[in-house]
Amino acid sequence: MSILETIASHLERGEHDEVRALTETALAESIDAATVLDEGLIAGMQVVGEQFRKHEIFLPDVLMAAKAMNAGLEILEPHLSAADIKSQGKIVIGTVKGDLHDIGKNLVGIMLAGAGFDVIDLGKDVPPERFVDAAAESDANVIGMSALLTTTMPSMKTVVDLVKSRGLDGSVRTVIGGAPVTEEYANEIGADGYSFDAANAVECVKRLVEG
Numbered sequence: 492m493s494i495l496e497t498i499a500s501h502l503e504r505g506e507h508d509e510v511r512a513l514t515e516t517a518l519a520e521s522i523d524a525a526t527v528l529d530e531g532l533i534a535g536m537q538v539v540g541e542q543f544r545k546h547e548i549f550l551p552d553v554l555m556a557a558k559a560m561n562a563g564l565e566i567l568e569p570h571l572s573a574a575d576i577k578s579q580g581k582i583v584i585g586t587v588k589g590d591l592h593d594i595g596k597n598l599v600g601i602m603l604a605g606a607g608f609d610v611i612d613l614g615k616d617v618p619p620e621r622f623v624d625a626a627a628e629s630d631a632n633v634i635g636m637s638a639l640l641t642t643t644m645p646s647m648k649t650v651v652d653l654v655k656s657r658g659l660d661g662s663v664r665t666v667i668g669g670a671p672v673t674e675e676y677a678n679e680i681g682a683d684g685y686s687f688d689a690a691n692a693v694e695c696v697k698r699l700v701e702g
């Protein structure tokens with residue numbers, strides 16, 4: 492078993508100390524941080540999601556896996572972010588109201604900060620008004636929303652509608668993402684952009700800021 496497969500399998504078992512230590516070892520062995528993320532941490536979390544869907548594991552197991560994922564992400568973060576880059580723009584980001592899934596949103600924030608954006612992270616379970624107020628107060632160029640539950644996706648439309656009704660749609664763009672979210676849904680609700688993963692989110696936000 493490769494070290495990346497070993498990281499994935501410890502993550503599946505929620506063994507955060509092992510995930511942290513092996514993530515450090517992988518970096519010390521000069522494995523690229525993005526590869527450790529994709530083929531170790533995210534690969535393990537995909538298995539967890541599938542097992543949870545089939546009722547082979549339960550919520551506490553998923554929580555342990557999430558803790559292990561965060562332990563690995565903490566080690567990777569400085570390697571995914573780059574310092575001293577001229578600001579590319581400002582983005583307010585958060586997980587929408589009713590939704591507590593923040594691992595993907597955190598990853599998107601890390602990658603955007605690494606690409607030189609000022610990231611204002613509102614956290615999770617963020618009410619629609621809070622996204623729009625924060626963008627207006629901070630003069631942000633973009634609002635980024637994450638949703639992992641089909642039941643919380645409609646909150647994204649509320650935010651898009653609020654941006655329009657407050658007349659901010661000339662200056663503030665909206666981008667959405669998260670496992671159940673699709674490009675079709677983004678078009679349907681009138682969001683300006685959609686991204687399927689964190690790296691793609693950077694490209695999308697750059698395009699929106701450049702106009």
Ligand code: B1M
Binds near residue numbers: 533550635637666687
């Ligand atoms: Co929950 N959960 N969960 N969960 N959970 C899912 C989402 C689920 C698909 C599992 C399943 O059934 N297979 C399912 C949703 C079903 C649905 O709605 N269709 C589900 C459920 C049902 C629930 C609960 C309702 C369970 C319950 O209580 N009975 C509950 C809801 C709580 C709530 O939010 N109100 C719940 C709870 C939890 C935990 C708290 C235990 C934990 C979250 C911990 C945390 O985030 N701090 C958890 C987890 C970990 C998952 C799975 C297993 C993994 C999610 C994850 O972190 N993936 C998930 C299964 C799955 O997604 N396969 C599942 C790794 C992460 C890197 O990927 O978040 O997709 P992801 O982010 C990606 C892209 O989507 C994209 O980029 C990221 C990086 O590439 N992206 C963006 C994300 N946001 C973006 C924003 C952008 C652009 C791209 O622009 C702004």
